[in-house]
Amino acid sequence: MGTQNQLPLLSLNERDRRWELIRKDMEERGLDCLVIQGDQGLWGYNDCNVRYVTGIGDFGYALFPLKEDPICFVWWTAPYQARRSKDESHLTSTIRSKVKKDAPTRNPWALEKPWVRDIRQGWPRPSEAIVTAIKDLGLEKGTIGLVSTYHSWEPEGTFPYTVIKNLYSALPQAELIENATDILEKARLRKSTEEIRCIEVAGEIADRGIEAALNHIRPGVNEVGVYAKVVEAFLAHGSERLFMNWWASGQAPTHTQYFVPTDRIMCEGDILYNEYTPRYGGYVAHPHQPISIGKPIEEYQTMFALLKQTRDEALSKLKPGVTIAEQTEALTKPLEDAGYSYLHCPFHGLGLSGLEFPNAEFWGKTSPYVVSPPDMVFEEGMVLAYEPMISTPDRKIGFPLGDTVIVTKDGSRRLSKYCDDLIVV
Incomplete structure (x- = not known):
């Protein structure tokens, strides 16, 4: 190359x-x-x-x-x-x-x-x-x-x-x-070495965006100001101009609360998360790094601890030969067994599109896209937006902990050096 x-x-x-x-x-x-x-x-x-x-x-x-x-x-x-x-x-x-x-x-x-x-x-x-x-x-x-x-x-x-x-x-x-x-x-469906390298570069750019958010988010700053710093970091480090940067923040955020930031002033107790999707060579990375301004309330800490445990245990099982159904259950059943629910889908494919096969079912079988067959198996070279999301039982408040994940010969690997927990600033 x-x-x-x-x-x-x-x-x-x-x-x-x-x-x-x-x-x-x-x-x-x-x-x-x-x-x-x-x-x-x-x-x-x-x-x-x-x-x-x-x-x-x-x-x-x-x-x-x-x-x-x-x-x-x-x-x-x-x-x-x-x-x-x-x-x-x-x-x-x-x-x-x-x-x-x-x-x-x-x-x-x-x-x-x-x-x-x-x-x-x-x-x-x-x-x-x-x-x-x-x-x-x-x-x-x-x-x-x-x-x-x-x-x-x-x-x-x-x-x-x-x-x-x-x-x-x-x-x-x-x-x-x-x-x-x-x-x-x-x-x-399966990415080549060159395609994966482009996705890795996009992942590095995404980390620069996460760092920009961490450096600028604080009480008294408006949302759009932080958002602008993230976008600036993407473009300054090589992202193409077309990318998705889904935004949600507030005291009780949910995935569908906002699509773009507002001029709302951020304050102590806010939770922010984005779907960071810069592109390099057309290829998308897709990490989710939740950030809390100040120590989060006990309920949020409990939810994030369960979400991280669920994500890590499911990811340890992801490898070629595992089915869509097995991974979907691993990422959602522990949440539901503990009395919670989830929003969005637990994972979907990535590449030149940020929404590719293989795709998991959304909660309640309300998926806005075509879902992959449950018996479809993962293969080496598949790339995922691995994004489990926990929510309250009524699905009114929720947040993800996600990353770009590459299926390898005998397992999988995450790309971001972040996206491992709720970061408190």
Whole structure:
């Protein structure tokens, strides 16, 4: 893997590994190409499939043929075309001759080298651009799979209805397969060494955000001021700009209390927790570090002690071959047996999306995403947001203790040097 400013870059070998996985599945299912949709919704998670095959994190589409090189469709191609043109004006040459040749450069997608050469403008009518490319490849009579017609976190998908309708209309002799998303989800399920290294870097950035919160949270400071320091730390240490930073604080917080901070002044007795999700190379880390301003009340101490014990005991059992159901029970049953409940899900997958397979069931079977089969087993290379959450029996007050966890050959490992207890400041 190459480096730039000491950070990892995704290689062409990594690209080829992914393409081979996808094409093997395509060939088995008789698909000539995939049309992959992406956008920057849900903190950029909706772009995961396009980015997985092209390396480009711009909202757009990708055409992924079985044999030819992929084509990427972006919102606006002028910047790409200008950079790649061999023609250079006299003024440009003059400027280049006067500026520093060894100044640091920027690699926005964390790629060692570009993965896709054919980049086309997809807007304002992406279906027209996609149809033209399909015809360029002679695949207008082929079998074409559509990707992003559903996601684990978006069961009804993000693929625009109008684009699908236009593809049917413009390609009457093609066979469109609308349920090909699982090909990408299967390929993304187990992370490579390079992917895990990106997640590790994101985890290091997340720790810088936790430290920023610890350094600035105190009575008399408003919530948004602390939040701003966390965001500043993320960006200063290499996070991409699209990330989720779920916020909840107060004397009796719960997971769904706030989505963003307010100008509320924090005070003694407040509990703060965030879901810190910076991204590097598109990959997400997902620790949860609860913080108490001053000594927490006895009830909170009791709840956190049980939550930590439950988390640690369940984590000690996590390894390849263990089922989703076994881990779900290990992370929830001790809480319920002690008279508590829980909110959210005890774990879900991580990668280019912060919500991937494998997924556990939410409390009360009210999951807002597609849940993995209970008999699905963990495998080496899976990465989890491991986030058990304890709550009062009525689920009105609750908090998590979570971390990014990688399933290893014979166990698992956490990434954060924090996220091991309630920190008191």
